[in-house]
Amino acid sequence: MTTPTIRNSRGLEQFFGNIRDVVGLNILDMAGANQENINFLTNLGHKLYASDLVRSIDDTFGSDLAEQNSAPRIEHFLQANFNYLPDSFDGAILWDGLQFMTPALLAATVDRLHMIMRPGGYILAFFSANEKMSEVPAYTFRLVDAKSISVTERGVRPAGQVFNNRNLEKTFARFESIKFFLTRENLREVIVRR
């Protein structure tokens, strides 16, 4: 594992800017539970729902991307990670987990997110901006403050598909709006409003 670097995140800044001055929100954090994120989010007065999206992808589908097209496995994955009532969440921080999903799994996951997010709620997700690589770097992210994150590279993983602005807009077409920010690590930080 490499040394963590701390950098500003425009996406994060937008995410927290949108929920500023509000307490008691339900926030879904898919980084896997860690002390920094727990402290930051609970100190803002929010209730945190934690799960590790990338670990769950590995546990459910293994390393073979073709397994992500299996409908029963997709349903199992959704039950394990997004089994909440409609309109449950005011915010969801998905980090870079969605970029490791094939189109079938991503479409099912985004549909479920649309259901469990409250109208007006925000999703933050990161996608590789490199459209030619079949493998993309994976990172561990930790919240530092409302504008910056600690980023640690943890190797490369096969990309589920190529992500560009156009297909991200299609992916989140049911949502109200989508906004992109490009980062130094060649990531697209994406803010989606339900």
Added chain:
Amino acid sequence: MSPTPFRAADSTSINNIGKAVRVEGRIISREDIFVDGQVEGSIESPESKVTIGPNGRVKATLSAREVVIIGAVQGDVTASDKVDIRKDAQLEGNIASARISIEDGAIFKGSIDIRKPEPKPSPVAPPQPVAASAPVAAPAPPIVVNPPAAAAPAIKR
């Protein structure tokens, strides 16, 4: 030979559920509990600490002053003081606690609700004698100490 006199456990003793032990049901304790075996049901120790050891496999709700998890727990955890999730621990359930500590390497899935302890009520003033001629005041409305919380997202089972 006279029988060995029975000695009650002192207040610092720990109830140990060893790794070869399996318990089904409700455990209630006023002393610390160390679970290194299997428990299904519930564990309640409101004044003390519950520790799930490295071999502990627990499918139960845990309620205690302090909960330390080193092994695996499936169930909701409530602690009036602190929940401490150690490296290699696995917890699937919802946490409600005043404080939480989680080490890198721990696996957790569920919600975290930080509940600051209720401030202790100020001492009640001693009752004053009521003058014979003074009108008797109407009783005050009841004080709701814990109003019902807003509905939280329910996990569909």
